[in-house]
Amino acid sequence: MIEASAPGKLYIAGEYAVVEPGYPAILVAVDQFITVSLEISEHVGSITSFQYGNLPILWQRENDRLVLDKRENPFHYILAAIRLTEEYAKEQGKELSFYHLTVDSELDSSQGKKYGLGSSAAVTVATVTALCRFYDITVSKNVIFKLAALAHLSVKSNGSCGDVAASVYGGWLAFTTFDPEWVLEQKEHNTVKELLELEWPHLSFTPLTPPKDLRLVIGWTGSPASTSHLVDAVTNKRSQDTMAYETFLEQSKQCVNALIHAFQEENVAEIQRQIRKNRQLLLQMSQDTSVTIETPALTKLCEMAEAFNGAAKSSGAGGGDCGIVIFNRKEGLLSLITDWEKEGIINLPLHVYKKTDF
Incomplete structure (x- = not known):
């Protein structure tokens, strides 16, 4: 069993402007988490979330592509994270496998109401991190961020990925986002590994230390x-x-x-x-x-x-x-x-x- 957790986030300042490349925001990571667990399986994999009635969605492979048994599903970010991370794993020469993936979230109330703590970002970061461990790939925080950000872009998220950054880096963080059009254009001409190694325009992370008072x-x-x-x-x-x-x-x-x-x-x-x-x-x-x-x-x-x-x-x-x-x-x-x-x-x-x- 492999587990990875990622924290939720809160914006402190800079909302809305941060969606524009190069415009800063300040965020914090908070001590409530989403945990993703992976357990190896054979012939079929599953995704289970305690937040969705515990009903698993089954998937299989067709030519190394992940195929769902259901058309409609609530797991867009998880699936995008799996696709991007496994594409990266294949480029590293890893053989893709089957596994049962389980998601447990502390980022909602006991009644299932969302607090606004960035659950989609946290589950993406936790999924990417767990899969990198599963496939025994050593990665930096920067690589985790970029893989999770690519997953968000593939879902056509209109956010800045500041919540992704907070989940990856933790603490108090000043952040400016990248140029998404540049990233998507580069993705057309580069492997995932090559794209991760490029410097993304305007992207920056600056840890902050709060005053003791x-x-x-x-x-x-x-x-x-x-x-x-x-x-x-x-x-x-x-x-x-x-x-x-x-x-x-x-x-x-x-x-x-x-x-x-x-x-x-x-x-x-x-x-x-x-x-x-x-x-x-x-x-x-x-x-x-x-x-x-x-x-x-x-x-x-x-x-x-x-x-x-x-x-x-x-x-x-x-x-x-x-x-x-x-x-x-x-x-x-x-x-x-x-x-x-x-x-x-x-x-x-x-x-x-x-x-x-x-």
Whole structure:
């Protein structure tokens, strides 16, 4: 039995702008995980997820291609990760095998509701990592990221792969995404191994160390949101006012770069100031595009946090899901959580997960 786990993520700042190559965001990996288990089998393989009623989807091989027995399935990212990683394995001279793959997730509530912690990214990273171990391929974090990112691109994901980066690298992370068109074009002319060895334009990972007095608090509004749909909506609307969108991108870049500098200077007050500024940029972009990013519940979450001297904003695409609060030391923390509960806002007792290795 081979197991691999990958953590969930939360965006701290830079949402929406990060989907453009070279525009930075800050994320954290959190200590809730998706675990993928592989067990070798003969003649037939299966994929089982405890989140989908425990019903396995059977697959077979036709000329080394993985073929499902069902047309409709909820495992797009897992299948894409298998295809890309096995293509890479074949290029390394590995003989493909059969296995039972099992997925177990801590990234949803006990009722199956999504918290917005990046489950599709985490399951992709965990699947790639498990398969590399299964086929005895030694890989770096950079290779794991690129394989998982290629899997996301093949599903036609419109995201930045920042959530993939957080799942791979862990901790606090500043990230800028690659040019997806360049990557897809290169894939037409290179093997997977060759593509992984290329330097991808604009792609960067910068680990950050939080000041010792910084406290991160996470609130969940109880209303899951679809990142893909929200990003699509913003993409469709932004063409109506390209000037406003370009302004948003540049101001977001300035804000996140100032945040990165504040982390390096260990300046909690400045981190809080830039978090508040990023919230206002997102609210303005929301107004410009008529796409609801900060729901009434998220507004309530933020306003209550500000009353206790916390700097708060929505996390990720918004539209529900989580909000984050940055506190200096622990002032106001317990009182805020008590007041949140009265409003139906749930404090998620998550901690930042720092990876040491794979």
